[in-house]
Amino acid sequence: MKSIKFAAVALALAAIGSSNAAVITFQTGSSGAGAQASALDYRSVVDAAVVGGHTTILSSYDNVSNNSVFGTGNSDIAFKSTIDFGLSAAGTYSFRAGVDFGRGGAVFLDGQAVAVNGNDMWWNFNYNTSNGAFLINNQALSAGNHTLTIYGLEGCCDGGQQVQYAAANGNFQSFSANTLAPVPEPETYAMLLGGLALVGGYARRRNNKA
Structure with missing residues (x-):
C-alpha cells in the first residue's frame, strides 16, 4: 500500500514540476x-x-x-x-x-x-x-x-x-x-488530479480502518 501512496505522490509532483x-x-x-x-x-x-x-x-x-x-x-x-x-x-x-x-x-x-x-x-x-x-x-x-x-x-x-x-x-x-x-498541457492537469485522487483514496482507506 505504501508503494501506491508513493507512486501517487510522485505523479502529483511530476505534474507540478513539469510547469515551473x-x-x-x-x-x-x-x-x-x-x-x-x-x-x-x-x-x-x-x-x-x-x-x-x-x-x-x-x-x-x-x-x-x-x-x-x-x-x-x-x-x-x-x-x-x-x-x-x-x-x-x-x-x-x-x-x-x-x-x-x-x-x-x-x-x-x-x-x-x-x-x-x-x-x-x-x-x-x-x-x-x-x-x-x-x-x-x-x-x-x-x-x-x-x-x-x-x-x-x-x-x-x-x-x-x-x-x-x-x-x-x-x-x-x-x-x-x-x-x-x-x-501545463491538459494531460498534465489530468496527471495531477489522478495523483491527488490516489492520495485521497489512500487516506480514506486509512481512516476507515482506524
Missing part, C-alpha cells in the same frame, strides 16, 4: 560547414551536426559557450539552442540573441524562420555591434506554449552568448529556469 520553469536545451556538435544560403539550410546543417554531440539543460542563458559548458574545443562548432516557454496570456514580445557565429546562423520561432544572417557574427557583449546579434522585434504571440530555436556555425573562437526576451514596453531579461514557464 522555462526549458533551455543547449546542444553542440562538430562542423566545418561554411555560411549557408538560407535559414532552412542552417537548420538542416546544424541538426545533422549535433546528432551524437553534446546536450544539456541550462539554468540560464548568460555568457554561454561550448567550452564553458562542455569543456571541449573552441573551433568548428555547430550550435543549437531550443528554448521552450509559455505565456499565460497573449501579448507582444521581442527577442534578442548575442552570439559568436563566425559562419552565421538563423532563428526560428514556433518552427518559422524569423531571422537569418550569413555574415561573421560576434556581438562582443554589445547589442549595438553591427552584425553581432539577432534582433526579433514585436512578435504577436498567443497564450500557450512556444519554442524559440537558434542555430549557428562557428569557426573560431567560441565567445560567450546570451539570449533575452522582453514583453511590450518592458525591459529585456535573460531566459532562465525562472522565467516564462511552459503552460
Whole structure:
C-alpha cells in the first residue's frame, strides 16, 4: 500500500514540476560547414551536426559557450539552442540573441524562420555591434506554449552568448529556469488530479480502518 501512496505522490509532483520553469536545451556538435544560403539550410546543417554531440539543460542563458559548458574545443562548432516557454496570456514580445557565429546562423520561432544572417557574427557583449546579434522585434504571440530555436556555425573562437526576451514596453531579461514557464498541457492537469485522487483514496482507506 505504501508503494501506491508513493507512486501517487510522485505523479502529483511530476505534474507540478513539469510547469515551473522555462526549458533551455543547449546542444553542440562538430562542423566545418561554411555560411549557408538560407535559414532552412542552417537548420538542416546544424541538426545533422549535433546528432551524437553534446546536450544539456541550462539554468540560464548568460555568457554561454561550448567550452564553458562542455569543456571541449573552441573551433568548428555547430550550435543549437531550443528554448521552450509559455505565456499565460497573449501579448507582444521581442527577442534578442548575442552570439559568436563566425559562419552565421538563423532563428526560428514556433518552427518559422524569423531571422537569418550569413555574415561573421560576434556581438562582443554589445547589442549595438553591427552584425553581432539577432534582433526579433514585436512578435504577436498567443497564450500557450512556444519554442524559440537558434542555430549557428562557428569557426573560431567560441565567445560567450546570451539570449533575452522582453514583453511590450518592458525591459529585456535573460531566459532562465525562472522565467516564462511552459503552460501545463491538459494531460498534465489530468496527471495531477489522478495523483491527488490516489492520495485521497489512500487516506480514506486509512481512516476507515482506524
